Amino acid sequence: MNAAQSSSEAQSQSDSKGTEPRVINVGLLGCGVVGGALVELIHERREAIIAAAGIDLRVTQVAVRSASKERPGVPNDLLTTDAKALVAADDVDLVVEVIGGIEPARELIRSAMDGGKPVVTANKELLANYGAELSLAADEAGVDLLFEAAVAGAIPIVRPLRESLLGEDITRIMGIVNGTTNYILTKMSEDGQSYEAALAEAQRLGYAEADPTADVGGFDAGAKAAIMASIAFGARVVAGDVYHEGISAITKADIDYANELGYEIKLLAIAEVIEGEQREIGVRVHPAMVPCNHPLASVRDSFNAVFVEGRSAGEMMFYGRGAGGRPTASAVLGDLIDAAANLASGTHRLVPVGEPCRIRPIDDIESAYYLNADVDDSPGVLAAVATVFGEHNLSIRSMNQEGEGDHARIALVTHQARERDLQAALHDLRELACVTGVGSVLRVIES
Numbered sequence: 151m152n153a154a155q156s157s158s159e160a161q162s163q164s165d166s167k168g169t170e171p172r173v174i175n176v177g178l179l180g181c182g183v184v185g186g187a188l189v190e191l192i193h194e195r196r197e198a199i200i201a202a203a204g205i206d207l208r209v210t211q212v213a214v215r216s217a218s219k220e221r222p223g224v225p226n227d228l229l230t231t232d233a234k235a236l237v238a239a240d241d242v243d244l245v246v247e248v249i250g251g252i253e254p255a256r257e258l259i260r261s262a263m264d265g266g267k268p269v270v271t272a273n274k275e276l277l278a279n280y281g282a283e284l285s286l287a288a289d290e291a292g293v294d295l296l297f298e299a300a301v302a303g304a305i306p307i308v309r310p311l312r313e314s315l316l317g318e319d320i321t322r323i324m325g326i327v328n329g330t331t332n333y334i335l336t337k338m339s340e341d342g343q344s345y346e347a348a349l350a351e352a353q354r355l356g357y358a359e360a361d362p363t364a365d366v367g368g369f370d371a372g373a374k375a376a377i378m379a380s381i382a383f384g385a386r387v388v389a390g391d392v393y394h395e396g397i398s399a400i401t402k403a404d405i406d407y408a409n410e411l412g413y414e415i416k417l418l419a420i421a422e423v424i425e426g427e428q429r430e431i432g433v434r435v436h437p438a439m440v441p442c443n444h445p446l447a448s449v450r451d452s453f454n455a456v457f458v459e460g461r462s463a464g465e466m467m468f469y470g471r472g473a474g475g476r477p478t479a480s481a482v483l484g485d486l487i488d489a490a491a492n493l494a495s496g497t498h499r500l501v502p503v504g505e506p507c508r509i510r511p512i513d514d515i516e517s518a519y520y521l522n523a524d525v526d527d528s529p530g531v532l533a534a535v536a537t538v539f540g541e542h543n544l545s546i547r548s549m550n551q552e553g554e555g556d557h558a559r560i561a562l563v564t565h566q567a568r569e570r571d572l573q574a575a576l577h578d579l580r581e582l583a584c585v586t587g588v589g590s591v592l593r594v595i596e597s
Contacts, residue, residue: 210239315463
């Protein structure tokens with residue numbers, strides 16, 4: 151069925167019901183993997199959207215860097231290289247931004263909203279840095295700014311946090327929100343691959359970029375953590391507030407030790423409220439040992455999951471594909487339909503702008519810890535190590551030693567302790583004559 155036939159049948163359906171669908175013209179900024187998939191989905195789902203929402207979405211312009219590049223499924227007559235003109239065009243009612251980055255995306259989105267046009271975006275980097283500014287601009291212009299696809303691909307987490315759980319006192323969000331790192335760690339755990347081999351395979355499959363720093367360094371997950379924290383806690387959290395620690399130092403030995411102790415290693419984005427004399431928010435991204443009986447431990451390959459804890463609702467987990475053209479485009483389309491329906495009815499969704507908040511420094515965050523160290527295989531070593539930890543208020547939950555000739559390796563897990571105390575203990579541990587090297591240090595998630 152071609153587009154003309156589809157339009158004719160949709161017109162017949164609407165006429166038979168006696169109601170004309172509202173035509174909403176869409177301008178698309180960017181036509182990469184997600185943008186191209188969105189154009190396809192709009193065409194495939196057109197009749198269903200008309201039937202369900204009374205909205206006829208029509209892509210009228212697509213802004214790209216080069217109009218000469220072949221883009222299957224996207225008619226050449228829709229392409230333009232003038233993004234500013236697209237935003238201002240009379241035949242564009244609503245703008246979708248999937249180009250990424252800060253500029254020119256920020257300028258184009260501001261221009262669209264100032265011109266009275268709702269915006270749907272998947273731009274996590276932009277929202278994690280300028281979300282409050284854009285939200286205020288959307289409210290002042292009386293238009294929608296929707297961004298479900300910015301956090302975890304097809305997984306609906308933004309809308310539940312902003313709507314369904316609006317009355318819930320959310321205390322913590324903990325999630326696997328980067329498919330690249332989860333794929334790498336899965337291959338290391340299940341197939342015995344080294345970090346380097348797993349990363350190379352992820353790049354070959356298209357999960358990782360040629361420069362994987364944003365993913366493996368935790369920066370991509372950090373941007374998503376900032377967005378989730380802002381929504382869940384009604385706070386102004388930006389990417390710069392998030393502590394980042396990536397997975398490049400994780401070894402096969404770390405994976406094996408974790409498995410022996412009943413844990414999986416995952417890169418987690420964690421945002422939590424810390425009550426005290428002054429309410430604080432802790433936001434961080436780092437590898438962690440997750441108990442095998444925790445729902446997040448079984449999230450494999452490139453899948454994502456977000457675990458939400460609330461005082462009344464308890465524990466909830468949102469799971470699904472966190473990346474890929476069609477999964478992400480599906481989330482964009484959901485926002486697009488919502489924004490189009492609001493535009494047709496002359497309304498818009500209020501975008502709450504969080505209050506300034508105090509971010510708890512990583513040094514004051516508390517966690518349980520795992521670490522291993524190479525030591526001399528001689529009497530008194532374990533006692534010396536235990537003494538160092540005791541001097542810095544760290545209680546050891548478990549410790550074991552495996553000897554090889556004159557040398558041995560100890561592995562231990564602590565009870566909850568402050569980061570600054572752990573770091574001080576590590577400093578003194580390295581100064582012990584019997585310690586030849588400290589290996590990996592990982593935070594441990596309680597079951």
